[in-house]
Amino acid sequence: MTILAAFSASSQGSAPLNLAAQLARTTGDKVVAAAVVERPWPPRGDPVEEEYLRYITAQATQSLDRAVAGLPKDVDIPTTVHHSSSVPTGLIELAVANQANLVVVGSSSTGLLGRVALGSVTERLVHTAEVPVAIAPRGYPQHAGRIRRLTASYGGEADVNGLIPAAAELAKKWSAKLRIVSFTVRNTTAFRGIIESSAEDLVVEQWTRRTIADITKQLNDIREHMAVPDVDVVVGAGHDWNSAVESVSWDAGDMLVLGSGAAAQSAQVFLGSAAAKILRHAPVPVMIVPRR
Known part of the structure; x- marks a missing residue:
């Protein structure tokens, strides 16, 4: 199988290449590093x-070759420069041509360093791709190791679109630990003086117990068909999405896995509204998986 790593010659960012190399160590898949050069269509001659x-094209080739040359030598990464009518279209064409099972892209250069931010290219991919899309945080550095833990974000449409089975299968295939987290935002400022804090705490506790029970039931159902190791189930809570995401511990070698939203077609990714909010505050690489 193949991992397609997208390289932006304009910013010369190596973050997606660094993540792709880390994923290759995890999966054993080969990596193809690609730069897409836009050309008018149809050609005018x-x-x-x-x-x-x-x-x-020559500039893109040189930049891409230099970036790949700077990667650790334990992963062999061939390069290609492709002409297409747009960068997203070109990446989709390359994914099909190389039979890629994962496309790795970088974050927007306008995003915060160390955080995931969507740009025009990634925005289209996370709403149209037919294979999982992994996004490296801006400035994501080289890692000598592999992906060691997958954290699946449960909630919204994730419970009906097959996120937990998909994450469990990936964790088994990648020999990675599995953690399932459900985020809740408690807007205490909006309701200050209206709802007693003790009553709000009780509501959150009940929601937490119900969520953990739902997740446990899904895991037990999965265990009837495949071996699933012990899974950590946690709840991230905060007064906004940033504090909720930061309330959960994150380590090097972690990857956040998001499911596709209700608008997704079968076997296609589509980033939902809640997932998009979580993604913007993720301090680790994020992978969006298609709807099952």
């Missing part, structure tokens, strides 16, 4: 335009 295309 303009000599000046063709000369410029050759120039930027």
Whole structure:
């Protein structure tokens, strides 16, 4: 199987290449590093335009080769430069041509360092791709190790779109630990003076028990068909999405797994509204899996 790592020649960011190499150590899959050069479609045959295309193709090739040369040598990563009408279209074309089972992209250069932020390319991919999409935080560095723990974010449509079975299968395949987390946001400022804190705590406790019971039931159902090791089930709570995500511990080698929302077609990714809020505050790589 193949991991397709997208490289942006304009920013020369190596974050997706670093993540792809880490994933390759985990999965044993090969990696293809790709840069997409946009060209007018249909081609107009303009000599000046063709000369410029050759120039930027050569620049993209040099930048990509330099970035790959700087990666650890334990992962062999061939490179390719592809022409297409747009970068998202080109990545989808390359994923099909290489039979990729995962596409790895980087975060927007306007995002916070160490956080995941969607740009124009990733925004389209996380709403149309037919294979999982992994997103590296901005500035994601090289890691000598592998992905050691998957954290599946449970809630919303994730309970009906097959996130827990998908995460359990991945954890088994990757020999990684599995953790399931459900995030809750307690907007205490909006209801201050209206709801007693003790009553709010009781509501959250009841919701927590019900959520953990639902997750445990799904895990028991999965164990009837496949071996699932012990799973940590936790709840992340805060007064906003950032504090809720930060209330959960995160370590090097972690990856957050998000399911597709209600609008997703079968076997296609589609980032839902709650998942998008969680993604923006994730301090680790994020993978969005298609609806089962």
